[in-house]
């Protein structure tokens with residue numbers, strides 16, 4: 001399947017299918033110059049780097065391919081590790097016509113995109129996601145960046161790739177915990193705008209966890225359709241794009257307070273989504289059955305539904321206060337409101353509901 005997403009006054013394709021990594025022509029047609037820098041990590045390199053390089057070189061393409069292999073983990077999604085990408089680019093004299101290719105999960109994708117945005121003020125960029133998280137969310141839409149000790153994804157840029165190539169077969173090597181983490185963002189699309197997807201997930205979660213290729217491909221396609229519709233409508237998060245942050249204000253606080261990498265992003269989003277649903281019930285904005293179905297679905301995906309043990313409301317506040325959706329000092333949250341599949345981005349809520357959610361969720 002080929003989807004198109006419109007952003008930054010152009011559109012780019014998202015290729016989704018099996019065996020695509022070996023179809024060199026798909027990647028080559030989106031490389032404008034002669035040089036490519038593949039950015040990957042120590043786990044993915046032994047699995048897929050040779051195949052990716054071979055695809056770029058196939059058919060006597062004449063491309064020159066360099067690579068840089070970063071350490072693996074959310075704790076390395078930092079400015080000092082990103083420096084290694086720019087070091088490699090300068091040592092090998094990469095010019096402005098170069099394409100940076102992200103081969104990996106969301107960490108590699110976010111870092112490579114930011115490296116591409118800043119290198120010589122902008123070089124070409126391609127996403128080859130290899131996790132569920134990256135296939136259904138991070139590779140699409142152009143949010144790039146790194147973490148800061150005081151807040152998640154605080155340093156970055158909106159920078160769109162030239163194409164996204166999703167080879168579903170690469171998920172066969174993904175650990176179960178990482179698979180589940182990505183599923184939390186698929187559930188997110190169901191909750192914020194796609195009730196049919198939510199119901200499909202209720203019926204098909206076992207197939208996803210068993211890595212049934214047909215079910216996985218369907219979930220990735222529906223997620224990419226949802227994400228590209230939202231991003232095409234609001235690339236720079238002036239409005240509706242913020243809905244993609246359901247559960248993230250709470251979740252990012254969990255990730256930052258635990259130390260990056262202790263809780264996976266999708267795990268924190270899962271527990272944060274349960275908190276957002278709980279608060280929505282307290283405000284009387286949704287039927288309680290939506291919150292209980294949400295919790296049940298996340299549990300079925302083997303995701304956590306409570307914040308890390310010992311985390312306090314005060315710790316939540318420390319990180320929520322610097323959330324990127326804070327406007328003029330006021331916190332805004334994505335809350336569910338109305339029937340399944342409806343949500344709002346708002347700072348207009350009774351603060352007692354937030355206090356109650358924080359107090360009852362922390363244990």
Ligand SMILES: NC(=O)c1ccc[n+]([C@@H]2O[C@H](COP(=O)([O-])OP(=O)(O)OC[C@H]3O[C@@H](n4cnc5c(N)ncnc54)[C@H](O)[C@@H]3O)[C@@H](O)[C@H]2O)c1
Nearest residue numbers: 043105106107108130131133134137138143170173174265
């Ligand atoms: N830019 C966005 O819009 C956006 C959206 C969602 C998440 N994110 C970011 O993405 C990051 C999380 O991404 P993630 O969940 O992909 O984590 P990740 O990039 O850390 O990858 C998860 C783990 O799986 C390994 N891995 C990757 N592909 C593999 C494969 N095919 N086989 C075996 N192992 C493989 C990685 O080496 C890593 O150890 C977070 O930093 C989050 O903030 C960004």
Ligand SMILES: O=C(O)C(=O)C[C@@H](O)[C@H](O)[C@H](O)COP(=O)(O)O
Nearest residue numbers: 137141143152153241244245248324
């Ligand atoms: O694409 C978006 O917009 C999102 O919010 C997707 C989120 O799943 C993702 O985690 C994103 O990186 C969060 O962005 P942030 O601006 O809250 O750091």
Ligand SMILES: [Zn+2]
Nearest residue numbers: 185248265269
């Ligand atoms: Zn996310």
